[in-house]
Amino acid sequence: MLRLVSSASKPASTGILTKVVPSSCSTLGGRRTIASTSARQADITLTVDGKEVTVPQGSALIQACEAAGATIPRFCYHDRLAIAGNCRMCLVEVERSPKPVASCAMPAMPGAKVFTNTPLVHEAREGVMEFLLANHPLDCPICDQGGECDLQDQSMRYGADRTRFHEITGKRAVEDKDLGPLVKTSMNRCIQCTRCVRFANEVAGVEELGTTGRGNDMQIGMYVEKTMDSELSGNIVDLCPVGALTSKPYAFHARPWELKHTDSIDVMDAVGSNIRVDSRGTTVMRVQPRPNDDVNEEWISDKTRYAYDGLRFQRLTTPLVKQGDRFVAASWEDALTAVANGLAKSGAQGDEIQAVAGHLADTEAMVALKDLINRLGSDNLTLDAVGGHAAPVHAVDVRSNYLFNATVPGVQEADVILLVGSNPRHEAAVLNSRIRKSWLHTPLEIGLIGERIDTAYGYDYLGADAKAVADFVAGKGEFAQKFKAAKKPLIIVGSAVVEHPDGAAVFNALAKYVEQNKSTLLTPEWNGFGVLQRVASRAAAYDIGFVPSKKASTTKPKFIYLLNADEVDPKSIPQDAFVVYQGHHGDLGAQLADVCLPAAAYTEKSTTWVNTEGRTQLGRAAVPPPGASREDWKIIRALSEIVGNPLPYDDVLNLRDRMWEISPSLVRYDVTERTSVETALAGLKTMAVGTAKATVSGKAFTKPINNFYQTDPISRASVTMAQCTRAFVKGENYGFSELSSASEAAYA
Amino acid sequence: MFAARLPKRLPRPLPLLRRSVSSTPCRRSDALFVHRDTPYNNPKIPFEFTAENMKRAQEIISHYPPQYKKAATIPLLDLGQRQNKGWTSISVMNYVAKLLEMPPMRVYEVATFYTMFNREPIGENFVQVCTTTPCMLRGSYDILDTVCSHLGGIKPGDTTKDGKFTVIEVECQGACSNAPMIVVNDDFYEDLTPETTKKVLSAFAKGEKPKPGPQSGRHTSENSAGLTALTYHTQPYGPGEFCQPEFQ
Ligand code: SF4
Numbered sequence A: 001m002l003r004l005v006s007s008a009s010k011p012a013s014t015g016i017l018t019k020v021v022p023s024s025c026s027t028l029g030g031r032r033t034i035a036s037t038s039a040r041q042a043d044i045t046l047t048v049d050g051k052e053v054t055v056p057q058g059s060a061l062i063q064a065c066e067a068a069g070a071t072i073p074r075f076c077y078h079d080r081l082a083i084a085g086n087c088r089m090c091l092v093e094v095e096r097s098p099k100p101v102a103s104c105a106m107p108a109m110p111g112a113k114v115f116t117n118t119p120l121v122h123e124a125r126e127g128v129m130e131f132l133l134a135n136h137p138l139d140c141p142i143c144d145q146g147g148e149c150d151l152q153d154q155s156m157r158y159g160a161d162r163t164r165f166h167e168i169t170g171k172r173a174v175e176d177k178d179l180g181p182l183v184k185t186s187m188n189r190c191i192q193c194t195r196c197v198r199f200a201n202e203v204a205g206v207e208e209l210g211t212t213g214r215g216n217d218m219q220i221g222m223y224v225e226k227t228m229d230s231e232l233s234g235n236i237v238d239l240c241p242v243g244a245l246t247s248k249p250y251a252f253h254a255r256p257w258e259l260k261h262t263d264s265i266d267v268m269d270a271v272g273s274n275i276r277v278d279s280r281g282t283t284v285m286r287v288q289p290r291p292n293d294d295v296n297e298e299w300i301s302d303k304t305r306y307a308y309d310g311l312r313f314q315r316l317t318t319p320l321v322k323q324g325d326r327f328v329a330a331s332w333e334d335a336l337t338a339v340a341n342g343l344a345k346s347g348a349q350g351d352e353i354q355a356v357a358g359h360l361a362d363t364e365a366m367v368a369l370k371d372l373i374n375r376l377g378s379d380n381l382t383l384d385a386v387g388g389h390a391a392p393v394h395a396v397d398v399r400s401n402y403l404f405n406a407t408v409p410g411v412q413e414a415d416v417i418l419l420v421g422s423n424p425r426h427e428a429a430v431l432n433s434r435i436r437k438s439w440l441h442t443p444l445e446i447g448l449i450g451e452r453i454d455t456a457y458g459y460d461y462l463g464a465d466a467k468a469v470a471d472f473v474a475g476k477g478e479f480a481q482k483f484k485a486a487k488k489p490l491i492i493v494g495s496a497v498v499e500h501p502d503g504a505a506v507f508n509a510l511a512k513y514v515e516q517n518k519s520t521l522l523t524p525e526w527n528g529f530g531v532l533q534r535v536a537s538r539a540a541a542y543d544i545g546f547v548p549s550k551k552a553s554t555t556k557p558k559f560i561y562l563l564n565a566d567e568v569d570p571k572s573i574p575q576d577a578f579v580v581y582q583g584h585h586g587d588l589g590a591q592l593a594d595v596c597l598p599a600a601a602y603t604e605k606s607t608t609w610v611n612t613e614g615r616t617q618l619g620r621a622a623v624p625p626p627g628a629s630r631e632d633w634k635i636i637r638a639l640s641e642i643v644g645n646p647l648p649y650d651d652v653l654n655l656r657d658r659m660w661e662i663s664p665s666l667v668r669y670d671v672t673e674r675t676s677v678e679t680a681l682a683g684l685k686t687m688a689v690g691t692a693k694a695t696v697s698g699k700a701f702t703k704p705i706n707n708f709y710q711t712d713p714i715s716r717a718s719v720t721m722a723q724c725t726r727a728f729v730k731g732e733n734y735g736f737s738e739l740s741s742a743s744e745a746a747y748a
Numbered sequence B: 001m002f003a004a005r006l007p008k009r010l011p012r013p014l015p016l017l018r019r020s021v022s023s024t025p026c027r028r029s030d031a032l033f034v035h036r037d038t039p040y041n042n043p044k045i046p047f048e049f050t051a052e053n054m055k056r057a058q059e060i061i062s063h064y065p066p067q068y069k070k071a072a073t074i075p076l077l078d079l080g081q082r083q084n085k086g087w088t089s090i091s092v093m094n095y096v097a098k099l100l101e102m103p104p105m106r107v108y109e110v111a112t113f114y115t116m117f118n119r120e121p122i123g124e125n126f127v128q129v130c131t132t133t134p135c136m137l138r139g140s141y142d143i144l145d146t147v148c149s150h151l152g153g154i155k156p157g158d159t160t161k162d163g164k165f166t167v168i169e170v171e172c173q174g175a176c177s178n179a180p181m182i183v184v185n186d187d188f189y190e191d192l193t194p195e196t197t198k199k200v201l202s203a204f205a206k207g208e209k210p211k212p213g214p215q216s217g218r219h220t221s222e223n224s225a226g227l228t229a230l231t232y233h234t235q236p237y238g239p240g241e242f243c244q245p246e247f248q
């Protein structure tokens, strides 16, 4: 066991005082041993079941077998985790080897002759299965994993058809662990594959999960009583090949064969993780990750996975019109007429008509809304963010100014990363695991400007404000020198920097810096400057130009259309303005409205999402929208008719044609498009010119997300997320003794 | 370990009328592999190496390259256990983790893996009775029973009321040629009979330390019946003696 995790728990040498030690674990600050994986060498050829295959040298035998089309049963092997080789389910026969060989732990050898379908192999698998089942409770009927359990499936396929188990002493009993409100444990079922331990240590950076005891008594846990505080913890539920770790919120709710799977896109952050929405009837039962190596690998964050219960609560299901101080349910016709009347009565003209696009606004709806507002003669297109009423300081004419140009997989190529005002752990949790992976296995150096945070990797702390950026640009300090010398440096600017009073100055300084260092930062292969968006709708909003003109940004609005805008500052809305809210939850925005138009949530509509890299992906409707709610763009289309300015698209295909007109990238799915060096440079020039007069106030950057678990109306309505907030953010005791949690803090 | 216990637990055939449905007793091992806070063992109890042990610890750490400091986990835990009255408390583990700059869980893994780290307090004298096959054949269960009854009828795993002795059963200590044997603290007492066992224990009870090694009077593991080989010459051969002339 120790051997497995040794690469993850990095020993530390003393020294390097500037290294920040994240609070969760004192070792992170130190130097890590870098795995010296040898460079990929020539391919080798071997024979599997009489078939010749060629695989890269260094592949495991199991990979070679897979390449040859032979299925190898396995429990502990997982291609994204370190190899453990402790379940022995993957035994195969290799010529001239006296015993069957664990194919996951055995490197493929040139010329080897492997057999995966011989009596010996069958018997070996049957034997292993028998041992695994000797201590496994046969409680499949009451186990949540039933139906999607590797152990169940493989014992049907490879196990013996009768039992020889007559132990009078019974089976091993292991006490259940409390890992918090997300992961339910039933440790009797554990087969000690250690996948969860490896995931926690290598990917999530929770170095508190491990194995205690030995032999028959070995168990998985934290030894001391502790919850698993990680924003990626839900993934161990998927990894666990048996029912030892299951989802607490989903416990006993559904069986996998009852569920309808719909491939979709997550909107809880701007990474655009690929998800599969599992629904039964009209309810979303759970959200699972879908592998996509270019985006989320195989992981999703806990918010993505568990906020779905928020889709059931606080929903707007019928149009509401305010009468006096009460909302009264209305028909669609009445509600839309009320909006049209409100618009007429407010007397709003031109830029006094304002549209605000919120975090969860889909691209189709934003395009329709922008078209409608433009037709009404206004340019007042505001984003639901601090300072969103003005055009963003980085300018949006060139895509590379606001996108994460290095792309998510590209992060792993970087050799130095500078984070400016960003906490990727909370703003893009899955991306953060990539940075951690790279930090563990390569000599990657990371610098941070902004609020000190616990990132799951060590970093050089450069300062908290725009002055630190200026120092960095001036080449002061050791890190700035390292950055200059790097081959593939990467600057990640947080999306909160745009909202900061010193944002302009920071962008100005960085734009100039990138121009000066374009030999490394801006080459045809590498664009090392990028903004990490944290909101699902933001990149698309910039893409379609959902930003106000200069004149519009100073106009006081009289009619405000809130499209999924739930973060607005109520004070920014003039008393006498007529406010329409369109969205799916009765959150903040709805409270401010005169008319509420119920819309569909992301699981209920097939819409386009553009992630922080500028990757356009299509979400799909899994369930119908509840009650009278409708798809967003259709509401706007209907409204356009009533206000007497009908939009020219009648179905989604026409609307997507319109999107193609605006930007062809909006209908090119699943790919990222690199901005050419010349265009990117031109973009940086505009950025530098636009921010030339910026002054520095010296206010420190703060992290925009204080509570990872509640950032949007869906997660705020979710009971599970509220429990996570209690357990992890407020640190309220979640069923463990005060003593142990307090003292752990002392050691952190 | 189980050999001693299982036979006593064999369930008698159930009376036919009463049918207990789930009759499987759960099988627990003797040690708990999770930590529970107790007044005597919780992370708030401070632990630190004494100055002398600290020097030793540094010396041990210096044996390993600085980035592999954690290789010193086992020797440091042992040092900590010795300083902490023979048992490794959670504070000892946390302290070692801090000293070696590694996540505490990695230390817990080690400490729970090796049975020689006692994670519960033990008595002043730690009596380990070997009951593995060679010792068993030579009557180690008699020795175990003697030890237990002599110490006031305690069971393996228990500590006497006065806190002077803790008894446990252990597996082979590598002294089979002098079976049966017990280990008291760091010393082996071998070739035991119930009588000599009592003598050894009484001496410890009085605070004395009897001479370790075989208690039967024989020297190490020499044949107790005297030499049967190499008896012809009273003296070892000299160089070249009895060799071919050319080698003499
Ligand atoms: S809990 Fe599940 S994933 Fe973890 S070791 Fe046990 S079987 Fe494997």
Ligand code: FES
Pocket: A073, A074, A075, A076, A077, A084, A085, A086, A087, A088, A089, A090, A091, A102, A103, A104, A105
């Ligand atoms: S998959 Fe090979 S040993 Fe577990």
Ligand code: FES
Pocket: B130, B131, B132, B133, B134, B135, B136, B171, B172, B173, B174, B175, B176, B179, B181
């Ligand atoms: S069997 Fe007792 S010492 Fe070897």
